[in-house]
Amino acid sequence: MTTFLALLVLAGLMAAARWIPAFGKLAFQTTVSLGFVLIFGFLVGRLARRIRLPRITGYILAGVICGPYLGRFLTGPVVRELRLIDDLALALIAFTAGGELRIRDLAPRWRSIVAVTGAQTGIVGAGMFVTVLLASPLFHLPPGVSVAAMAIAFGIFAVASSPATAVAIINEARARGTFTDTVLGVTVLKDVVVLVLVTLLLPVMRLLSLPGATFDLGFVGDLAWEVGGSLAGGVVLGYLVTFYVNGVGAVLPLFIVGVSILVTQVARQFHLEPLLLCMVAGFVIENATRVGDRFIDAIERSSLPVYVVFFAISGAAINLQAVRDAWYLALILVVVRLLLVSGATALGERAAARPNPMVRRWGGLGFVAQAGVTLGLASIVARKFPGWGEEARVLALAMVAINQLVGPVAFRWALSRSGEATEGSGAPARNGESVGARTPAGSRRSV
Amino acid sequence: MNALVALILIGALGFAMGRFLFLRPRPGTLYERFMLSGAEFLAIGAVIGPSGLQILDRWTLTNLEPFLILALSWIGLLLGIQLRWRHLIRFPWPYFQVSLVQGAVTLGLCFGALALLFFFWTPVVAAAADRWRAALCLGAVAALSSSTEAALHEPRAAKGGHVAGLLRFVPAIDPLVTLLGLGLLFSFWHSGRQAVGVEFSGFQWLLASVGGGLLLGSLFLLLLASVHQSDEAVLAVLGMAIFSGGLASVFHLSPLVVGLIQGILISNWRRQEDLLLNMLLKLERPLYVALLVLAGAAWRFDEPAGYLLAVLFIALRVGAKFLGVRTALAVTRLPFHVPGRWWLGLVPQGAMAIAVAVSYGLIYDDPLGRATFSAILLSTVVLTLLGRPLVHSALSDQEPAP
Numbered sequence: 079m080t081t082f083l084a085l086l087v088l089a090g091l092m093a094a095a096r097w098i099p100a101f102g103k104l105a106f107q108t109t110v111s112l113g114f115v116l117i118f119g120f121l122v123g124r125l126a127r128r129i130r131l132p133r134i135t136g137y138i139l140a141g142v143i144c145g146p147y148l149g150r151f152l153t154g155p156v157v158r159e160l161r162l163i164d165d166l167a168l169a170l171i172a173f174t175a176g177g178e179l180r181i182r183d184l185a186p187r188w189r190s191i192v193a194v195t196g197a198q199t200g201i202v203g204a205g206m207f208v209t210v211l212l213a214s215p216l217f218h219l220p221p222g223v224s225v226a227a228m229a230i231a232f233g234i235f236a237v238a239s240s241p242a243t244a245v246a247i248i249n250e251a252r253a254r255g256t257f258t259d260t261v262l263g264v265t266v267l268k269d270v271v272v273l274v275l276v277t278l279l280l281p282v283m284r285l286l287s288l289p290g291a292t293f294d295l296g297f298v299g300d301l302a303w304e305v306g307g308s309l310a311g312g313v314v315l316g317y318l319v320t321f322y323v324n325g326v327g328a329v330l331p332l333f334i335v336g337v338s339i340l341v342t343q344v345a346r347q348f349h350l351e352p353l354l355l356c357m358v359a360g361f362v363i364e365n366a367t368r369v370g371d372r373f374i375d376a377i378e379r380s381s382l383p384v385y386v387v388f389f390a391i392s393g394a395a396i397n398l399q400a401v402r403d404a405w406y407l408a409l410i411l412v413v414v415r416l417l418l419v420s421g422a423t424a425l426g427e428r429a430a431a432r433p434n435p436m437v438r439r440w441g442g443l444g445f446v447a448q449a450g451v452t453l454g455l456a457s458i459v460a461r462k463f464p465g466w467g468e469e470a471r472v473l474a475l476a477m478v479a480i481n482q483l484v485g486p487v488a489f490r491w492a493l494s495r496s497g498e499a500t501e502g503s504g505a506p507a508r509n510g511e512s513v514g515a516r517t518p519a520g521s522r523r524s525v
Numbered sequence: 526m527n528a529l530v531a532l533i534l535i536g537a538l539g540f541a542m543g544r545f546l547f548l549r550p551r552p553g554t555l556y557e558r559f560m561l562s563g564a565e566f567l568a569i570g571a572v573i574g575p576s577g578l579q580i581l582d583r584w585t586l587t588n589l590e591p592f593l594i595l596a597l598s599w600i601g602l603l604l605g606i607q608l609r610w611r612h613l614i615r616f617p618w619p620y621f622q623v624s625l626v627q628g629a630v631t632l633g634l635c636f637g638a639l640a641l642l643f644f645f646w647t648p649v650v651a652a653a654a655d656r657w658r659a660a661l662c663l664g665a666v667a668a669l670s671s672s673t674e675a676a677l678h679e680p681r682a683a684k685g686g687h688v689a690g691l692l693r694f695v696p697a698i699d700p701l702v703t704l705l706g707l708g709l710l711f712s713f714w715h716s717g718r719q720a721v722g723v724e725f726s727g728f729q730w731l732l733a734s735v736g737g738g739l740l741l742g743s744l745f746l747l748l749l750a751s752v753h754q755s756d757e758a759v760l761a762v763l764g765m766a767i768f769s770g771g772l773a774s775v776f777h778l779s780p781l782v783v784g785l786i787q788g789i790l791i792s793n794w795r796r797q798e799d800l801l802l803n804m805l806l807k808l809e810r811p812l813y814v815a816l817l818v819l820a821g822a823a824w825r826f827d828e829p830a831g832y833l834l835a836v837l838f839i840a841l842r843v844g845a846k847f848l849g850v851r852t853a854l855a856v857t858r859l860p861f862h863v864p865g866r867w868w869l870g871l872v873p874q875g876a877m878a879i880a881v882a883v884s885y886g887l888i889y890d891d892p893l894g895r896a897t898f899s900a901i902l903l904s905t906v907v908l909t910l911l912g913r914p915l916v917h918s919a920l921s922d923q924e925p926a927p
Contacts, residue, residue: 083747095772109767110774113767117744117765382756
């Protein structure tokens with residue numbers, strides 16, 4: 079009741095602010111909207127949990143409800159301003175993802191992780207390529223457009239999944255175990271694979287769709303720099319952070335927030351991949367130093383507001399117009415992708431030393447969610463291929479919208495089925511005020 | 526410069542300087558007073574700001590305004606949350622009388638004198654409304670006194686006794702007079718239709734300020750009722766501070782005033798105020814440091830009008846404070862003797878004055894507004910540097926602690 083009442087008062091106050099004709103300078107609008115998103119997202123997240131949906135689905139729904147396409151509490155320019163927080167959120171999530179990958183837990187599962195990643199990349203990529211080729215008459219593409227190039231793009235889109243959503247759901251469910259480790263390991267590894275795929279296949283797509291384009295091998299050097307540089311940068315960053323934690327140690331949550339923003343900016347300047355860099359840093363800190371617990375705890379202490387804003391703004395950015403225009407095509411692709419991902423995961427898991435029946439049966443549901451990586455790829459495609467890129471982007475947006483709404487629910491359900499979700503079971507959290515220090519087998523505090 | 530990178534730079538500077546302060550310079554030196562005054566952060570801001578080396582340009586500063594609004598709202602909340610009725614009633618009524626009367630008289634005298642002066646002359650060309658606003662803003666700032674770190678490090682203040690106790694009490698209460706003045710300023714000299722597209726009377730804007738604060742306070746209470754974990758409480762405090770500050774700014778009202786009203790409501794309604802207070806205090810220092818650096822960066826020290834106004838303001842304020850304290854002591858029956866030079870202890874000012882200046886500068890960016898902002902910054906630095914000898918002198922005749 080109090081949650082509903084709070085939502086009503088909040089919406090009333092925001093409506094009063096929107097009633098002001100001038101609605102203030104953009105800085106004022108951004109401030110009030112940021113506060114609104116934080117509280118609104120948090121409250122809707124609570125309601126979502128009450129009906130057994132993941133909190134992050136609540137955050138995303140909150141964004142959809144108050145975004146520029148529905149409630150219009152948030153305007154387009156404000157959403158663009160608030161997207162600045164994406165960098166911070168993604169860096170924090172990447173640190174957490176890296177920190178969650180503990181060698182001692184992953185070692186027994188490495189064959190499974192590599193096999194599932196390989197199977198997903200091959201089967202899902204190829205399967206989606208064929209699907210788009212076959213379904214191309216439904217796309218009403220203008221004459222002269224290379225369907226093959228577009229099919230390659232959708233093959234890459236389909237392979238990508240959302241590490242941010244996976245980490246957030248794992249944290250929320252306080253999940254730990256073989257199923258969780260496999261899904262997380264594959265998600266992180268796939269992030270690198272997608273990076274490689276994009277770099278390798280973009281020149282091929284250019285060759286197919288742009289008349290007169292030539293094959294330039296310069297991309298190999300770029301790829302080596304991007305991947306190698308990010309790996310090396312991540313190792314250096316990991317040790318630098320460790321040095322700070324050991325040597326100074328003060329205001330750690332603020333320090334991590336600052337480092338996250340700074341690293342993202344610097345990585346962009348040097349054409350490195352910030353997500354990979356931060357994941358490697360988190361991995362190094364967790365596995366090669368003794369400050370892993372302090373580091374991850376500090377991240378989690380500052381993560382809730384960042385997660386709420388990040389997922390709510392992701393929801394607000396969901397283009398409902400695109401969904402309306404392309405929903406039937408998007409739905410076909412979403413269903414095909416789900417089948418391909420589930421099949422590939424089951425097949426890959428068979429190759430494991432000790433196959434886990436839960437991964438084989440429900441593992442595919444851990445890779446449904448899509449967000450930033452896919453949207454980023456879609457934007458690149460739209461920019462580089464003016465003939466068909468925009469159509470592909472709109473369709474990709476619709477796919478992401480559906481997957482991002484369905485994915486968290488599906489993964490959360492799969493975690494419950496696997497028996498690894500401990501939230502609400504009275505099991506201790508890894509940290510948090512309501513509980514004590516980290517426990518050896520405990521999971522982390524909820525999102 | 527990217528606004529986020531600028532924020533990190535400011536944070537890093539603040540943190541580094543914070544660490545540097547622990548080196549504790551030799552007591553009693555001017556250098557120590559400078560390092561304890563917060564003036565170093567203003568100086569850093571001025572050097573890296575648009576009027577200095579331009580590491581922070583105007584565009585970046587504008588992008589950092591949400592952060593300033595958060596800081597102001599946070600300060601207002603912090604102030605309000607400490608005004609718990611059941612704690613306040615432990616103090617004798619004459620203490621409140623002295624605090625409020627001296628503040629009100631100082632405000633009135635400074636406002637009156639400056640309004641009269643601005644009627645005939647201003648250091649820059651200004652419209653009539655701008656003159657009234659500037660006079661009231663300076664009057665409101667004049668009412669503030671501060672138990673600055675310098676004053677608290679004065680051994681006589683730390684020793685105890687009624688007089689020293691009163692000197693610590695007054696600066697905790699007189700911001701109420703200042704924020705009342707600020708509330709009146711933002712309501713009766715509201716920027717109106719031009720800025721927000723709505724024409725209300727001054728009284729209606731005042732009602733909007735108070736009503737908005739109460740409504741936001743109620744929302745805060747509802748939100749706190751659904752909070753169960755500490756990270757959720759952090760989110761609630763952060764979200765409410767940003768939202769209420771932003772909402773006040775959209776309506777061209779002061780985030781300080783709206784935050785104060787919210788804080789008072791929460792602290793007197795809910796039993797968790799200690800938890801909230803601790804949470805607010807945790808971020809107080811970084812926010813203050815960032816506020817000072819950004820205020821320094823926004824300071825146009827190359828415009829001479831501010832210096833002239835600062836000299837005038839300091840002279841007027843010292844005079845008004847003297848008369849204000851004299852009046853307050855004359856109308857109040859204190860159970861102990863207050864030395865004649867005690868009023869000097871209320872002359873120093875602190876970061877709250879800067880917060881008021883920033884709140885004013887965010888909304889009123891006219892030439893006289895900029896000169897006012899500059900004058901408040903300068904006078905705060907000067908009076909803070911003089912804080913320790915003034916407090917020393919104020920307490921030189923006090924009776925020993927009971």
